Amino acid sequence: MKSCALCVLLLAVSAWAGGVEVLESIVPLPSKKMPQGYSLEGEIWHYRDANLDVKVTPLTPEARARYYAEKQLEDPFSGVLPRENLVVMRLRVENLQKDGTVEFSPTACMLGNSLAFDDTYVYQFLYKEKNADAKLASAGKTLFMKHLSLPAGTWIEHLLAFQYDDPYPTKKLGLILGGISAGAEGVDIVFPFKATFKKEKGP
Numbered sequence: 001m002k003s004c005a006l007c008v009l010l011l012a013v014s015a016w017a018g019g020v021e022v023l024e025s026i027v028p029l030p031s032k033k034m035p036q037g038y039s040l041e042g043e044i045w046h047y048r049d050a051n052l053d054v055k056v057t058p059l060t061p062e063a064r065a066r067y068y069a070e071k072q073l074e075d076p077f078s079g080v081l082p083r084e085n086l087v088v089m090r091l092r093v094e095n096l097q098k099d100g101t102v103e104f105s106p107t108a109c110m111l112g113n114s115l116a117f118d119d120t121y122v123y124q125f126l127y128k129e130k131n132a133d134a135k136l137a138s139a140g141k142t143l144f145m146k147h148l149s150l151p152a153g154t155w156i157e158h159l160l161a162f163q164y165d166d167p168y169p170t171k172k173l174g175l176i177l178g179g180i181s182a183g184a185e186g187v188d189i190v191f192p193f194k195a196t197f198k199k200e201k202g203p
Helices: 002-018 061-070 119-126 132-142
Strands: 020-028 038-041 044-048 052-059 086-095 102-104 109-111 148-150 155-163 172-182 185-200
Touching: 020 052, 044 185, 052 061, 052 172, 052 185, 061 132, 086 102, 086 148, 086 172, 109 155, 119 132, 148 155
Parallel strands: none
Antiparallel strands: 020 185, 038 044, 044 052, 052 086, 086 155, 102 148, 102 172, 109 172, 172 185
16 A cells, blocks of 8 residues: 555656646537537537527636626636636537526536635635636626526526646546436536647756
């Protein structure tokens, strides 16, 4: 057991010494045969069934900055360094039902093995930032962070934020929107993405 623990430690030290993996881009990864209900419209993943309509768009830092500028809000992530591997997705959810709510928990969403930010993580991530109060207020207005009950015939669009922290990055990442229910129906929606990394020297 001690030798195995030593191996793990040596691997970790080696990875640290060799640098850090920085996420350069993340784009939709379509399959040759799309599953039922899925489609790709440019950079926008789309899922639709009889009860709900879901669209997801990955935002580059520039697109994220435009998003906040258009809303005349402080970009809460303007000071985040590339090596922190922040990923922001714009998510639109529409309830197509005539009766019944769509129930959605952002905390059940994952990108690879990384959970979506909740309100506690957002606070921990931003409270030391310059203009922290404005950034936290902006995040509260624009991020999915708490359980949502969406009435019939309505829609909402906010952002999901993730920090990809796997030391052994993969080129294929799934965005999993777990635990969505529409009336008596439950569905897990998975959007595949292609990730590109580059290695930077460690601190």
